[in-house]
Amino acid sequence: MSSSRYTFWVLILVVVIGGVSQGLTIPLLAVLLEQQGVSSLANGLNAAALYIGMVVASPWLEIPLRRIGYRSTILWGLVLVTASTVLLPFFTHLAVWFALRLLMGVGDTSLHYASQMWVTKIAPPERRGRDLSLYGLAYGIGFSIGPLGINLLPFGIWAPFAAVTVLYVLAFCLLARIRNAYPDPVPPAADGRRENRYAAVFRLGWLALIPSFLYGFMETSLNGSFPVYALRTGISVEWVSLILPSFVVGSIILQMPLGALSDRIGRRLVMGVCALVGAAAFLLFPLSGDSVWAMMLLLALAGAAVGSFYSLGLAFAADILPASMVPTAGIIAGVNFGVASILAPNLNGLMMQVWEPWTIFWLMGGQLLAFAVACLLKRTQSEKMCLHTQES
Known part of the structure; x- marks a missing residue:
């Protein structure tokens, strides 16, 4: 196996671990706060701290990425996430949890941005779309496994956090075995036009940037707000841990097929049709009543339709933007995701x-x-x- 492919598979395993962490901590903390009698509004405000950290950190991530490289940026992100996770069960005060979740957001977005850009750099052009789809699939698998960790609560409040910490240690060990790398240098002519590049990306690729916002809103609504919804409608915590993964499992099933289909018929058309299917599933959800199986079916359908929106949106941006603007689009997509994730639990x-x-x-x-x-x-x-070219 070549060194680049070995690096790729290490990054895939690391992103699985990142998915497990986020898939567990978001609903776990929502459940713990609900059990403490915290209001849904305060619960949502506390959950927003993770995404505030993402939004604050995202615009600046290109600086450490170029100065210390991909691996070092990922490692620093892991340090922040691990430290925050270890400290969470030792405190119950909302302000402390807010601060720790803020740091967790900074670390999490550092990890994911650096690893995503690294995968983009080392993937051969002829398989870049497939590799990025696999990256999204790996995160989805980890995210779907994460909520199952809620079932460790009977062993103590520390048990789920300890399990995630063990996975972080594994990620450190994996990253220690690969060599650091750096992004290609920015051409001198582009240094003075950073603001213009952002404005140009918004002007040319606004439609491609919306999916990251939508995915962030959906993900946080389901993982941060659905546990509160479920507990208030009489659904047990154990069922919540089984219902939530339905969305991600649905996205896992169609992640790569939808990517391949979008290569053939166009990503805009695929996303438009998938958005219609996802809208129908969510609008019908209140009719499921207290039927757990109906909820799981509708969430699986929604996940299958729109669970790959983030990766499809980035691929669409690469289709319609000049290559030099794609990294900037990645930064904006990360900010959009964070902003949506802040709005969702509060709204x-x-x-x-x-x-x-x-x-x-x-x-x-x-x-x-x-x-x-x-x-x-x-x-x-x-x-x-x-x-126009085809018609000519």
Whole structure:
């Protein structure tokens, strides 16, 4: 096995561990706060700390990435995430948890951004799409496994956190065996135009940047707000740990097939149709009542349709933007994800407090429906040029 492929598979294993961590800690902390009698609004505000850390860190990640390299950036992210996870069960004060989750967000986004950019760099052009799909699949697998760790709570509040910490140690060991690498240097002419590049990415690729926002909103709504919704509607914690993975399992099943289909018929069309299917699943969710199996079916359907939105959005950005702008699009996508993840628990907590709990699913369905309309009506400039060339 070549060194680049070995590095690739190490990064895949590391992102699985990152997925397990995030898939466990988000619903676990929501359940613990709900059991302590914390209001849904305060619960949502505390969950937002993770994503505030992501949003604050994301615009600056290119600096350490270029100065200390991919591996060192990932390792520093792991240090922050591990330290925060170890300290969480020793405190119960909301302010302390907020600060620790803030640090966890900084570490988590550092880990994922650096590893994603590293995979993009080492993947051969002819298999880059497949490798990035596999990266997203690995995160999804880890994220789906994560909520099962809630079942360790009978052994003590420390047990789930200890299990995740063991996985972090494994990630450190894996990364220690690979050589550090650095991004290609920025051409001198681009140094003075960073703000212009961001403006150009928004102007040319705004449609490709929306999926990262939608995915962040959906992921945080399901993992941060659904446990509260479930407990308030009489669903046990044990069932929550089985219902939640349905969304990610659905996305795992179709992650690579949808990527391959988008290569053939176009990512805009695939995302538009998938958004319609996902909107239907979320809008129908309140009709499932207390049927756990209906909930699992609808979440699996939604996950299969829109669970790969983040990777499809980045691939769409690569299709319609100049190559030099793609890293900038990756930064913006990360910020969008974080902003959506901050809004979701707070908006959902407010809606559950002043209205009916099921309205959080109508909100997700409405967003997907609006995006589907935008996808089906909007034709990008690059698509128009391609069509004009074919007609000529």
